[in-house]
Amino acid sequence: xxxxxxxxxxxxxxxxxxxxxxxxxxxxxxxxxxxxxxxxxxxxxxxxxxxxxxxxxxxxxxxxxxxxxxxxxxxxxxxxxxxxxxxxxxxxxxxxxxxxxxxxxxxxxxxxxxxxxxxxxxxxxxxxxxxxxxxxxxxxxxxxxxxxxxxxxxxxxxxxxxxxxxxxxxxxxxxxxxxxxxxxxxxxxxxxxxxxxxxxxxxxxxxxxxxxxxxxxxxxxxxxxxxxxxxxxxxxxxxxxxxxxxxxxxxxxxxxxxxxxxxxxxxxxxxxxxxxxxxxxxxxxxxxxxxxxxxxxxxxxxxxxxxxxxxxxxxxxxxxxxxxxxxxxxxxxxxxxxxxxxxxxxxxxxxxxxxxxxxxxxxxxxxxxxxxxxxxxxxxxxxxxxxxxxxxxxxxxxxxxxxxxxxxxxxxxxxxxxxxxxxxx
Amino acid sequence: xxxxxxxxxxxxxxxxxxxxxxxxxxxxxxxxxxxxxxxxxxxxxxxxxxxxxxxxxxxxxxxxxxxxxxxxxxxxxxxxxxxxxxxxxxxxxxxxxxxxxxxxxxxxxxxxxxxxxxxxxxxxxxxxxxxxxxxxxxxxxxxxxxxxxxxxxxxxxxxxxxxxxxxxxxxxxxxxxxxxxxxxxxxxxxxxxxxxxxxxxxxxxxxxxxxxxxxxxxxxxxxxxxxxxxxxxxxxxxxxxxxxxxxxxxxxxxxxxxxxxxxxxxxxxxxxxxxxxxxxxxxxxxxxxxxxxxxxxxxxxxxxxxxxxxxxxxxxxxxx
Numbered sequence: 001x002x003x004x005x006x007x008x009x010x011x012x013x014x015x016x017x018x019x020x021x022x023x024x025x026x027x028x029x030x031x032x033x034x035x036x037x038x039x040x041x042x043x044x045x046x047x048x049x050x051x052x053x054x055x056x057x058x059x060x061x062x063x064x065x066x067x068x069x070x071x072x073x074x075x076x077x078x079x080x081x082x083x084x085x086x087x088x089x090x091x092x093x094x095x096x097x098x099x100x101x102x103x104x105x106x107x108x109x110x111x112x113x114x115x116x117x118x119x120x121x122x123x124x125x126x127x128x129x130x131x132x133x134x135x136x137x138x139x140x141x142x143x144x145x146x147x148x149x150x151x152x153x154x155x156x157x158x159x160x161x162x163x164x165x166x167x168x169x170x171x172x173x174x175x176x177x178x179x180x181x182x183x184x185x186x187x188x189x190x191x192x193x194x195x196x197x198x199x200x201x202x203x204x205x206x207x208x209x210x211x212x213x214x215x216x217x218x219x220x221x222x223x224x225x226x227x228x229x230x231x232x233x234x235x236x237x238x239x240x241x242x243x244x245x246x247x248x249x250x251x252x253x254x255x256x257x258x259x260x261x262x263x264x265x266x267x268x269x270x271x272x273x274x275x276x277x278x279x280x281x282x283x284x285x286x287x288x289x290x291x292x293x294x295x296x297x298x299x300x301x302x303x304x305x306x307x308x309x310x311x312x313x314x315x316x317x318x319x320x321x322x323x324x325x326x327x328x329x330x331x332x333x334x335x336x337x338x339x340x341x342x343x344x345x346x347x348x349x350x351x352x353x354x355x356x357x358x359x360x361x362x363x364x365x366x367x368x369x370x371x372x373x374x375x376x377x378x379x380x381x382x383x384x385x386x387x388x389x390x391x392x393x394x395x396x397x398x399x400x401x402x403x404x405x406x407x408x409x410x411x412x413x414x415x416x417x418x419x420x421x422x423x424x425x
Numbered sequence: 426x427x428x429x430x431x432x433x434x435x436x437x438x439x440x441x442x443x444x445x446x447x448x449x450x451x452x453x454x455x456x457x458x459x460x461x462x463x464x465x466x467x468x469x470x471x472x473x474x475x476x477x478x479x480x481x482x483x484x485x486x487x488x489x490x491x492x493x494x495x496x497x498x499x500x501x502x503x504x505x506x507x508x509x510x511x512x513x514x515x516x517x518x519x520x521x522x523x524x525x526x527x528x529x530x531x532x533x534x535x536x537x538x539x540x541x542x543x544x545x546x547x548x549x550x551x552x553x554x555x556x557x558x559x560x561x562x563x564x565x566x567x568x569x570x571x572x573x574x575x576x577x578x579x580x581x582x583x584x585x586x587x588x589x590x591x592x593x594x595x596x597x598x599x600x601x602x603x604x605x606x607x608x609x610x611x612x613x614x615x616x617x618x619x620x621x622x623x624x625x626x627x628x629x630x631x632x633x634x635x636x637x638x639x640x641x642x643x644x645x646x647x648x649x650x651x652x653x654x655x656x657x658x659x660x661x662x663x664x665x666x667x668x669x670x671x672x673x674x675x676x677x678x679x680x681x682x683x684x685x686x687x688x689x690x691x692x693x694x695x696x697x698x699x700x701x702x703x704x705x706x707x708x709x710x711x712x713x714x715x716x717x718x719x720x721x722x723x724x725x726x727x728x729x730x731x732x733x734x735x736x737x738x739x740x741x742x743x744x745x
């Protein structure tokens with residue numbers, strides 16, 4: 001293992017330092033040593049001409065299914081997929097089986113991540129015991145073990161008093177609460193967006209209000225507690241408006257979006273293709289437009305994959321019975337280029353900000369920049385590389401991906417994690 | 426006759442009947458015309474014809490049903506098919522045998538036509554993508570119940586000659602009704618004007634985008650329509666508490682003798698059955714002279730014979 005890596009002639013984009021210029025990056029002993037014009041001999045010299053050199057990408061919303069559903073994904077297979085897609089850090093959701101709700105569980109995720117030797121693997125902890133929304137889980141012990149935040153993702157905390165208690169308690173540990181906003185009394189047994197399509201398909205719908213009612217409620221709770229709050233995978237125009245208002249009030253609220261909510265509408269469900277069954281559900285063209293506008297306005301803080309692998313045999317069930325989720329980690333970068341850069345909604349520095357320093361700040365880790373002295377997590381991207389999505393070639397164990405056969409642009413060419421070339425050597 | 430000529434010209438090509446939404450008015454009329462030809466078989470002393478001899482039809486029912494299942498079984502046996510009954514009350518779960526496992530097993534036994542009733546909308550479509558046999562939808566979730574839609578328009582056409590220009594009210598739990606949807610597609614394609622009548626809590630999402638009129642008052646509609654189809658209130662499907670009490674529901678949406686006095690004298694009263702007497706309609710109305718409820722049952726047989734005949738014929742053609 002070489003101790004010095006010099007990346008020459010790339011377009012270095014480091015949004016945290018407002019850097020976007022053609023220059024070189026020197027990595028020494030696992031840390032960023034220098035960024036600029038560097039004439040020096042190094043153990044490894046990489047010619048990055050025509051490529052983007054960026055802080056390693058960070059995905060704060062993935063499901064790696066371990067423990068419990070290792071047939072769908074493991075931390076090893078998921079982080080192998082992540083590193084191949086240009087990610088150097090991922091945050092696992094705690095809705096495993098059993099859920100992540102103790103310091104031991106958190107340590108288990110970390111150990112599996114270290115053993116896999118691909119990306120840094122972080123985890124959030126459950127807000128409530130068994131994700132039942134009733135009693136708080138041990139947030140303190142989990143934070144000490146390294147949990148980077150808390151969520152009951154997969155469902156929202158239904159009881160407002162429990163949510164208020166969670167926010168108040170989280171303040172003690174300077175952590176944050178992330179919410180999958182869905183009021184179950186509106187969502188009931190819904191499996192897709194409530195609207196014309198659900199009516200004609202005869203499927204129970206999830207009204208946009210299910211998301212918006214909970215987000216509105218939580219904003220009131222944040223007003224009261226001033227505790228950091230993160231709205232996960234927002235999907236409706238109404239949610240965008242709520243976030244806009246909350247940010248105007250300077251509340252400590254952030255939000256994320258997924259590629260599928262920027263690319264698909266509920267028209268995609270017309271053939272009962274369960275690869276489009278996802279929660280929150282795919283909405284309407286007006287919602288897609290509102291989310292894109294939110295990115296344009298800077299209301300969206302992080303872009304995530306919500307990588308949610310499932311077995312083929314489960315996705316072959318009836319639309320009503322099949323599980324929610326899309327496995328898209330390996331093409332997420334290309335999807336964001338298609339959804340946001342090609343229509344000129346944001347530029348590369350804008351995109352990379354939402355994939356590096358912003359998510360790092362949300363989870364409170366000292367990452368996402370190329371500042372000298374920082375751990376050397378670096379991704380080299382070929383922005384012009386064209387490829388066709390082929391799920392058969394995924395490192396991920398699952399194939400529930402509606403992007404099969406899509407032609408995308410921009411691909412990670414090399415991923416360096418802690419100064420080690422973990423992909424693209 | 427004009428009708429007979431049309432029968433000969435049309436070339437039916439689909440080996441599945443999944444729903445009426447995707448069928449044209451010509452398709453629908455052709456099925457109805459074909460059904461007319463089968464109706465008289467039921468009046469013979471030997472109630473059998475040979476077109477499905479040697480074929481195997483499976484009744485794959487995942488939901489309770491008596492009349493639809495029996496109607497299909499009888500239709501198949503009148504066409505000389507062998508009929509297997511496969512009733513399974515539990516829907517598929519992630520562990521255990523899935524719908525596709527079941528279907529592939531049946532296919533290995535050499536089944537030619539699968540008649541499926543399933544609680545999950547889209548299940549017949551899923552099946553049609555995965556097996557080679559013909560698939561006939563006998564009701565899927567709240568999506569469609571195409572043979573019910575067909576027998577409803579058949580019944581109306583038989584009484585009135587045409588659906589063109591008729592005003593039809595469909596009353597009740599529209600949100601959870603596959604009959605309402607199949608009726609709507611068939612009736613509007615054949616030129617009728619359909620009004621959904623229900624409390625707003627029993628209307629589906631974005632109902633205003635459907636090709637129907639909307640009313641919350643049966644009283645405002647009852648004197649204007651030529652046909653009224655009273656849906657069965659299915660307590661097992663109602664979520665929550667969409668109306669405060671059965672008594673209040675019946676008060677506003679029940680077809681009472683009193684309301685019938687304001688209806689057109691020749692109004693056709695329909696119901697997909699089985700009736701909750703005293704809830705959707707009073708017994709005197711159900712059994713009254715405007716009721717065509719038993720015609721619907723009788724016509725269902727002819728329509729299902731036509732459907733089985735046509736899908737089988739299309740499959741045979743595709744094999745050549």
